[in-house]
Amino acid sequence: MLTSIMKILARKESLSMAQLAHEVGCSVRELENALEQMEHMGYIRNEQFGQSCSSSCSTDRGSSQCVGCGFASSETYTFWVLTERGETLVGSNPK
Amino acid sequence: MKIALVGNPNVGKSTVFNALTGSNQQVGNWAGKTVERKSGLIQRANQEIELIDLPGTYSLTAYSQEEIITREYILREKPDVVMAMVDASNIERNLYLVLQILELSPRVVIGLNMLDLAQTAGITIRTSELAAALNVPVVEIVAAKGKGIEEFLTEAIRVGELEQDLSPVEVSYPKELEQKIQAMEDLLAKTKWATRYPMRWLALKRLERDPEIGQEWKISTSQSRKSKSKDSCCDPGDVVNYELLETVVLPGDDLLQTYEAEGWSKDHFEMAFADAKYKYISHILPRFRTHENPAKPTWTDLLDRWVLSPIWGYPIMFAVLAVVFWGSFVASAPIGDAVSQGMAWTADVLVGLLRWGHVPDFVQSLVRDGIFAGVGAVLAFVPQIAIFFAFFSFMQDSGYLARAAFLGDRFMQLMGLHGKSFFSLVSGFGCNVPGIMATRTLEDPKDRLITMLINPLIPCVPRLGVMSAVVAAFFPGSRGSVVMLSLLFLSMILVMFSALFLRRVVKQTERSAFVMELPLYHIPTMRNVLIPTWHKTYSFLKRAWTFILVASIVVWVLSSYPQGVPMNETWAGDMGGWLSFIGRPLGFDWRIMVAIVFGFTAKETTLSTLGILYGVAADASQSIAQAMTGAMTPLRAFTFLVVYMLYIPCLASVVTTYKESGSLGWTSFGVAYNLILSFVMGWIVFHGGMLLGFQ
Numbered sequence: 001m002l003t004s005i006m007k008i009l010a011r012k013e014s015l016s017m018a019q020l021a022h023e024v025g026c027s028v029r030e031l032e033n034a035l036e037q038m039e040h041m042g043y044i045r046n047e048q049f050g051q052s053c054s055s056s057c058s059t060d061r062g063s064s065q066c067v068g069c070g071f072a073s074s075e076t077y078t079f080w081v082l083t084e085r086g087e088t089l090v091g092s093n094p095k
Numbered sequence: 096m097k098i099a100l101v102g103n104p105n106v107g108k109s110t111v112f113n114a115l116t117g118s119n120q121q122v123g124n125w126a127g128k129t130v131e132r133k134s135g136l137i138q139r140a141n142q143e144i145e146l147i148d149l150p151g152t153y154s155l156t157a158y159s160q161e162e163i164i165t166r167e168y169i170l171r172e173k174p175d176v177v178m179a180m181v182d183a184s185n186i187e188r189n190l191y192l193v194l195q196i197l198e199l200s201p202r203v204v205i206g207l208n209m210l211d212l213a214q215t216a217g218i219t220i221r222t223s224e225l226a227a228a229l230n231v232p233v234v235e236i237v238a239a240k241g242k243g244i245e246e247f248l249t250e251a252i253r254v255g256e257l258e259q260d261l262s263p264v265e266v267s268y269p270k271e272l273e274q275k276i277q278a279m280e281d282l283l284a285k286t287k288w289a290t291r292y293p294m295r296w297l298a299l300k301r302l303e304r305d306p307e308i309g310q311e312w313k314i315s316t317s318q319s320r321k322s323k324s325k326d327s328c329c330d331p332g333d334v335v336n337y338e339l340l341e342t343v344v345l346p347g348d349d350l351l352q353t354y355e356a357e358g359w360s361k362d363h364f365e366m367a368f369a370d371a372k373y374k375y376i377s378h379i380l381p382r383f384r385t386h387e388n389p390a391k392p393t394w395t396d397l398l399d400r401w402v403l404s405p406i407w408g409y410p411i412m413f414a415v416l417a418v419v420f421w422g423s424f425v426a427s428a429p430i431g432d433a434v435s436q437g438m439a440w441t442a443d444v445l446v447g448l449l450r451w452g453h454v455p456d457f458v459q460s461l462v463r464d465g466i467f468a469g470v471g472a473v474l475a476f477v478p479q480i481a482i483f484f485a486f487f488s489f490m491q492d493s494g495y496l497a498r499a500a501f502l503g504d505r506f507m508q509l510m511g512l513h514g515k516s517f518f519s520l521v522s523g524f525g526c527n528v529p530g531i532m533a534t535r536t537l538e539d540p541k542d543r544l545i546t547m548l549i550n551p552l553i554p555c556v557p558r559l560g561v562m563s564a565v566v567a568a569f570f571p572g573s574r575g576s577v578v579m580l581s582l583l584f585l586s587m588i589l590v591m592f593s594a595l596f597l598r599r600v601v602k603q604t605e606r607s608a609f610v611m612e613l614p615l616y617h618i619p620t621m622r623n624v625l626i627p628t629w630h631k632t633y634s635f636l637k638r639a640w641t642f643i644l645v646a647s648i649v650v651w652v653l654s655s656y657p658q659g660v661p662m663n664e665t666w667a668g669d670m671g672g673w674l675s676f677i678g679r680p681l682g683f684d685w686r687i688m689v690a691i692v693f694g695f696t697a698k699e700t701t702l703s704t705l706g707i708l709y710g711v712a713a714d715a716s717q718s719i720a721q722a723m724t725g726a727m728t729p730l731r732a733f734t735f736l737v738v739y740m741l742y743i744p745c746l747a748s749v750v751t752t753y754k755e756s757g758s759l760g761w762t763s764f765g766v767a768y769n770l771i772l773s774f775v776m777g778w779i780v781f782h783g784g785m786l787l788g789f790q
């Protein structure tokens with residue numbers, strides 16, 4: 001399972017959790033467990049990307065939008081990416 | 096007898112530990128570590144049992160203090176039994192740790208906890224089959240209700256007293272790995288370590304080049320400080336000090352080097368062993384677990400099958416955006432007309448009042464032809480812009496925007512754009528300034544630079560708002576939505592083209608893969624749509640009163656002096672005249688060129704400038720939309736929109752690019768690139784349109 005995840009990540013495509021789980025042949029929950037374990041081992045890391053509301057403005061709780069900082073929105077994207085170590089691992093395969 | 100309690104975090108260990116030890120606990124720290132050490136004494140029959148609650152962990156690698164403490168305790172202190180607790184409602188995750196414990200200790204009893212939660216989730220675990228699969232005893236417990244805890248301990252004591260070790264299941268690894276493990280085992284069998292550690296485990300760890308293997312420790316005498324302090328609930332724990340004597344390099348370096356030459360690095364071994372355990376778990380799981388209602392696909396899953404499909408995803412995205420634009424145009428049309436009329440009426444009243452008050456002519460002109468025409472031109476579009484913001488917020492709150500971003504990234508792959516860069520571009524849709532700042536999370540400076548330079552090509556929400564207002568004026572009804580979509584499409588194509596082009600200018604590293612967690616779809620609430628809409632509209636209005644007011648006054652001065660001459664001979668006219676060599680090939684008259692120049696400060700000022708230069712206030716019955724449609728053909732308007740969308744977003748974005756890149760050269764390059772691209776595209780659109788027979 002972990003090796004298949006790494007092999008899929010080696011294709012350098014972006015996938016949603018559901019798509020990856022489908023391809024690996026497990027449930028999203030099993031995938032989450034596996035990803036967390038791989039994160040713990042240092043091959044991938046979880047990242048949040050997007051705008052965070054700056055210090056001059058706050059976040060509206062309901063819509064999680066920035067309040068009082070113009071047009072910035074607080075839409076954030078959470079995803080898993082390979083670490084350098086993970087890149088090295090997927091980049092080389094034992095003979 | 097010494098018993099260790101292990102398990103994943105939150106599995107219910109403390110509940111069991113507290114139930115068994117009661118107040119007879121000692122709390123301290125593991126020597127040299129910040130991790131809490133809890134032990135307790137239990138009296139059963141004629142035995143005194145020392146129960147150690149080991150820190151909760153998910154695995155037994157050497158990556159965290161908790162893991163090292165847990166495994167070192169089992170290895171060094173060699174407890175008589177290990178009580179391993181697992182969560183029945185998430186057993187697959189818990190078994191990963193169990194399999195590693197079984198490699199370390201032959202006397203293990205499993206406590207299957209959280210059975211109540213498992214039952215609620217429709218999960219049944221057949222205990223006897225689980226015991227058979229692992230070849231160790233399993234006891235059912237519901238720790239929170241105190242059920243089965245005593246039986247768990249009794250079973251542990253029984254196993255602890257057995258004459259012979261149990262023979263727990265051994266995970267079998269692929270043949271090639273088994274050979275390597277065996278070869279390592281053969282080498283290590285001749286060393287003193289073979290007697291200290293379980294052989295197979297030692298071989299696995301040696302292949303993984305585990306840093307902790309081979310360390311010689313001295314355990315200093317444990318001083319028991321049993322005096323209970325007044326303020327503390329519990330006795331302080333024993334002080335067990337471990338002292339590192341030396342680190343011995345175990346044999347096997349030559350073997351490891353041979354494997355390394357075959358491509359088997361320590362990470363490959365580690366991953367392969369972990370993978371085999373995961374495979375083993377999914378292999379045995381069906382033997383003892385039944386899931387009555389295994390995660391039924393939710394409607395998010397069902398929708399995503401279409402929405403994220405590589406084939407259907409794009410037509411769906413197109414349709415969603417079309418509905419958003421069409422909806423905002425159709426909904427805003429009647430309000431837009433009403434507001435235009437309202438503005439005209441206000442202008443009449445205002446001019447009347449000024450005349451009645453005998454206010455000097457130049458003030459009247461400033462108010463009417465400057466402020467009113469300029470700020471009013473922008474205000475007239477506010478309802479349309481607000482409705483567009485509302486549709487945008489709806490799309491965002493529903494969870495679709497994240498999907499559109501995800502699909503967009505697939506597109507970007509073709510261009511080799513870094514996955515993360517793409518998200519800074521998506522942030523640019525909100526506002527380019529934070530979009531540019533979001534590039535900070537990109538490690539590679541080249542990725543950062545490219546992303547920063549491309550970001551201005553993404554039309555931000557206020558720009559989209561103004562564009563949709565202009566589109567609504569020139570292309571009423573559903574035509575407007577087609578025009579908006581074609582503009583967005585053009586911007587996407589140019590982002591891709593620019594990524595390709597800039598990748599040649601700035602040599603970039605390879606893109607990397609990512610797995611995205613998408614939010615669930617939900618029906619947006621009124622509040623979640625209206626509040627962001629209000630905040631965006633408010634920001635828009637605030638800018639109108641500050642930036643646009645100042646710009647309007649400046650433009651009024653430029654377009655009113657020298658006095659008494661026709662407008663095209665004023666300073667503004669002169670300025671437009673100098674720029675007409677750029678504007679003429681695109682079919683722009685001098686007014687548009689002046690408006691574009693003022694748009695450098697903030698894009699909305701383009702509208703206010705046009706309002707003043709087209710003399711909206713001079714003819715109070717005319718709205719800015721009518722004045723513009725009277726003065727421009729649809730082709731010219733479309734060309735204007737293309738240029739408007741593509742040239743630099745605002746002064747703030749340029750300043751931010753400079754601050755973030757720290758390079759005046761690259762900032763100027765970015766500005767020049769934007770300007771050249773926008774005018775070249777404008778020229779192509781204008782001449783292409785004329786060739787196709789448009790005016």
Ligand SMILES: Nc1nc2c(ncn2[C@@H]2O[C@H](COP(=O)(O)OP(=O)(O)O)[C@@H](O)[C@H]2O)c(=O)[nH]1
Pocket residue numbers: 102103104105106107108109110111151208209210211212236237238239240
């Ligand atoms: N529903 C349910 N909750 C439990 C059970 N056992 C423990 N808990 C709860 O799970 C949470 C974590 O338990 P705790 O003993 O602190 O876990 P630890 O992190 O392993 O020490 C607490 O809120 C407990 O009340 C159980 O069998 N069923």
